[in-house]
Structure formats: C-alpha cells, structure tokens
Amino acid sequence: MDLSETSAGTQVSDRNGSLIDEFRRVRAQSEALCAPLEIEDYGVQTMPDVSPPKWHLAHVSWFFETFVLKPFARDYAEFHPQFAQLFNSYYETVGSFHPRPERGLLARPTVAEVFAYRRHVDEVVMRLLADPPAPRAEEIRRRVRLGLNHEQQHQELLVTDIKHIFAYNPLRPAYHAGRAPRRAAPQPEWIGFPSGLYEIGHPGDGFGFDNEFPRHRVFVQAFLLASRPVSNAEYRAFVEAGGYRRAELWLSAGWQQVRAAGWDRPLYWERAAAGWEHITLAGRMPPDPDAPVCHLSYFEADAYARWCGKRLPTEMEWEVAAARLPVQGNFAASGWLQPAAAAQTGLAQMYGDVWEWTSSAYAAYPGYRPPDGALGEYNGKFMCGQFVLRGGSCATPDGHVRASYRNFFHPQDRWQFSGLRLADDF
Numbered sequence: 001m002d003l004s005e006t007s008a009g010t011q012v013s014d015r016n017g018s019l020i021d022e023f024r025r026v027r028a029q030s031e032a033l034c035a036p037l038e039i040e041d042y043g044v045q046t047m048p049d050v051s052p053p054k055w056h057l058a059h060v061s062w063f064f065e066t067f068v069l070k071p072f073a074r075d076y077a078e079f080h081p082q083f084a085q086l087f088n089s090y091y092e093t094v095g096s097f098h099p100r101p102e103r104g105l106l107a108r109p110t111v112a113e114v115f116a117y118r119r120h121v122d123e124v125v126m127r128l129l130a131d132p133p134a135p136r137a138e139e140i141r142r143r144v145r146l147g148l149n150h151e152q153q154h155q156e157l158l159v160t161d162i163k164h165i166f167a168y169n170p171l172r173p174a175y176h177a178g179r180a181p182r183r184a185a186p187q188p189e190w191i192g193f194p195s196g197l198y199e200i201g202h203p204g205d206g207f208g209f210d211n212e213f214p215r216h217r218v219f220v221q222a223f224l225l226a227s228r229p230v231s232n233a234e235y236r237a238f239v240e241a242g243g244y245r246r247a248e249l250w251l252s253a254g255w256q257q258v259r260a261a262g263w264d265r266p267l268y269w270e271r272a273a274a275g276w277e278h279i280t281l282a283g284r285m286p287p288d289p290d291a292p293v294c295h296l297s298y299f300e301a302d303a304y305a306r307w308c309g310k311r312l313p314t315e316m317e318w319e320v321a322a323a324r325l326p327v328q329g330n331f332a333a334s335g336w337l338q339p340a341a342a343a344q345t346g347l348a349q350m351y352g353d354v355w356e357w358t359s360s361a362y363a364a365y366p367g368y369r370p371p372d373g374a375l376g377e378y379n380g381k382f383m384c385g386q387f388v389l390r391g392g393s394c395a396t397p398d399g400h401v402r403a404s405y406r407n408f409f410h411p412q413d414r415w416q417f418s419g420l421r422l423a424d425d426f
C-alpha cells in the first residue's frame, strides 16, 4: 500500500528517537484527558455520534495495531482476538465492526483492560520504531505519524463527547475548573481580499491528510471577511428576535430539522431565571457575551448569516485569508476548553476557539485520489453530504491544524465546538 498521497510531506526527516518521543507524548495526552473521569464515565454513550471514552482509548490503539503492528511487527501477537471487531470504526476492507450506536452497550472490556491494551500496543510500536526493518522503515514511520494525527483527532472527540455525556446528566458534573478569561471583544470589522488566482491545499511540507491534496489553483472573487467570529451576544439577538421561528431564514432541510428537533437555541444553552446560561466543561454559567458562539449546526450558522444579510465564507476564501497568519490561538493547551473573546483587532481567531462552518460541500479536490488499500477509507468515502469547517477549536490539540486542514461534519451536527464567521461579497 502506498501512503505517499495520504501523508505526502511526511518525508521522513525525523530520526527514530524524536518520533518515539512524539509517540509517547501523544499517547500520554489521550490518557491525561481522561484523568478527571470517574470509572463510571468511561462506558457512557449519549447518542450515536458520541463514543464512550474507553472506546476512543481502545480504537486509537486498534489503529496502530491494524495499520502498523500486524503488517510490520514480526510475530506480533494481538492483545485480544475480538478487539479487531470491537474497535474497528468503519474500515470495511479490514473486516466487520461493532455497530456504532451500540458502542455504549459494551460493559467489557473493562477500563483496566483497555489501558492494558494500550500498554501492549505502546510497547510493540516503540520497539518497532527503535529498530524498524530497513526496507519498510519509511513506511512504518509514515503510518505512525498518521496514527498520531488520528489519535489527536480522537483527543478532540474525547473532549466533545465527554461534554455531551456530562451535559446529558441532570447532576451536571463539571469536568474541570478551567475558565476562559472574560474581556471586551473589539467590534467586528470587514477585511477585504482582492480577486485573483490563489493556490490552496497542502503545500507539501510536514504532515497532511489525503483530503488536503493536491494543492491546486482556484479563482476567488473579491470578498470581505469579518475580523472575528460571531459572538454569543450577537447570536443571542438572533434567538431573541425569533430567528428560529422564521422559515424564510432557513434552508429547507434546516427548517425541517428545526421543527423536527424543536430547536430554538444553540446546543447547551438553557433559560434560567436570571437569563441565558450554557453548559461548559467547567459547569453551567452565563455565556460570555463577547466570546464566539459555539455548538451551532451548519443550518443555524447559515440562517444567522442570512438574517444578517451576509453569508458564510467558502473554504477557499477562508484558506486564502488564513494562509498569511501564524497558526496560533486558543487551542486545547490553553486549558480553558471554551472559546474566549477576541483580544486583538484585525483578522483574529482564525485558528482555535471555534471551528468555522464554510459554505463548501466536503468534496474531492481536483486530481484527488484516495490512497490504495484500507487507509483509502480514512477520508475519501465521506465526501458526500457534509460541509467543511476550518481553523480548529479550543478542544483541538496544539500543532494539529494548519491553513489547509479540512474538518467536515453533517449540516445538522452541533456537538463539536462549531461556530461561524461572516463573509460578504466585496
């Protein structure tokens, strides 16, 4: 199997030692995220999209076992013969898998067994990295890098799934004590970008997922982009102006969703005697009016933009604007796990805080081909019926995203830290 398209740019320049360090660091980070959990929290699944924390911890280990150890580690002895089925997510060419909505029905393996599975996989991966068989060494390192980036994606899912699990519980447990700082955000400004021929997609240096390739030229009309994402106060005005009751603001599928689900506010917002509150990982509190609104579906982001007489940016516009900026922002390492108000004027918060919905359907770039073999199922087969989000969030691991990074979700999904930034024609 040739992974050169999956991870083009992962020309192996690191020596084995630094990759082992990176492996240790990323694997430890997944476990650190689970440190605040009680044993009872690990097996809960509150909706089909949410996976129990112990399933995440096992699945990311299954990924290394399936795509690194079984093909490349000599005489590899799998930890348990049925884990291949229990912890395969969706790879049809690898074998069958346990139904996604029923992951929370698995009382066993125990959490202790899942951690023992992790230790087993860790030891063999690190032994393999320390002394990889020469002809396959580069391929092994490529796949380990893919596995580490995959595990980081699941670290964000751990955070968003734990939030959903805790928010579902009437006891309203808090995951941590972290609080985003409160400050007055600057008024949004419009920033103009000229029309022209631009290059988008992964430039080829460093890791990239297959869906970011190939880099290609696009013509972009002149456009305006808001200097910061839409805030809680701004979105609250839409809620209180009856935005959820006006069919003319919504896409047809969005209006059906609003009516069927009874939506009248963002996920996690609640009416309290003293006004709006929302559930955070630090407990229930009034939303910071200046912080970016989050937990919006594509439908809500689109309806809000229409209410403003504006629109969502395309993913091309977003990338053109972001490519000039350093990848800095409120990512998971801030420890807040909550969006914070913009601290600066000018184009702000393109990275971190909230994933920004774009109006672009998640589709293949011109010339894209999924990699051969099972790893071709990683991204390519999901290029239907979803929309692209850009920029990472307050739950994204530091160093994980870049200007060309394409996240994607269904238009009704809103349990991720997803918000919006307005765009307009120039």
Ligand SMILES: [Fe+2]
Binding pocket: 059, 089, 150, 154
């Ligand atoms: Fe996965």
